[in-house]
Amino acid sequence: MSTIDYYNWRYATKEFNSEKKITNSDLEIIKESIRLSPSSYGLQLFKVFIIESQKLKDKLRKVSFNQSQISDASHLFVFCNYTKVLEKDIDLYIQNKSLIQQMPITKNEGYGVFLKKNLLKKETEETSIWTNNQVYIALANLMTTCASLKIDSCPIEGFEASKYNEILNINERNMNAAVVCAVGYRSKLDTSQHEKKVRKSSQDLFEII
């Protein structure tokens, strides 16, 4: 199977089978696809809440235009981007880099100073737009990896982010619910699984110069 097979197989699942749950081993693979996703400067300025609690999924559905996927999916992934870059975020990255690459921290300190100079001065809105973008790379990798495991997914932007932020209690943690992905198994009754995928032609989408 190639990645193209995965992209062709997947579709935005409208109805999940609420009885069928993802196994722990598959969940670990999905998490790893998110964790390994590239991000700007490698900083990973986001957190992913994985909602297993039925009670919480039901609560979030109410602030997601009552979309059934929110409560019927096996797991709900809520990608939350950082709205501010703090000094400690960069310090943690430099520490982590030094540890993983087995270098003395002094060798990476200059890079830390460079990152701070560039990132700490950014306005909240600019930071938020930028970290929000990064989250979509991780979202894409989650969807691809799910498809490779024959697990269904549905990315969802239709939800009240401010209500999510309240419910997850992340406002004071400088985070914002950016995008959600419902993950699980399709219901046999979901008619959208039989619809042909609609995409622009190559001629419309690309310009080769």
Place this chain on the structure above:
Amino acid sequence: MSTIDYYNWRYATKEFNSEKKITNSDLEIIKESIRLSPSSYGLQLFKVFIIESQKLKDKLRKVSFNQSQISDASHLFVFCNYTKVLEKDIDLYIQNKSLIQQMPITKNEGYGVFLKKNLLKKETEETSIWTNNQVYIALANLMTTCASLKIDSCPIEGFEASKYNEILNINERNMNAAVVCAVGYRSKLDTSQHEKKVRKSSQDLFEII
């Protein structure tokens, strides 16, 4: 090979082998990975410029902080998001959907009205932020598919978008250069290929509720 192998294999290539070019058949697979990428409402409100011209790559390098990947990569992918949604974008989608799914266009017209109601009223900035996000899904799928083909890539945000827009002449086409990806083959001299990947631990990145 699993997707996790692809994510582990890939790295942000710092030095490309400027002699080694992507084959046409691989280029078609990479394009297909972008074309099949999901996007909000399936509208694909972006265009991808694929730069093969050495002269143009050299010119773009000058407005990309002189990063060597811009001119040394085999192909440069410039993802340009739409900054406005026009009525014709939605009409084209509805026509395309009707054609691909072999439905009478009248069956989809209601959905077209719904999309117009929701999207045409958006401010330019809100639209641009939203379409920019979508582009990162396609970027991620490009990188994953390249890795599956053992092709290297480097996503780049460090470039002067306004200069790209001028050079590509897309300002009056309501598009903006959102993100760039250099694609090709690593140079043997690129020492960053030997560095261990730096990522947060699962404990730091996820919260399971």
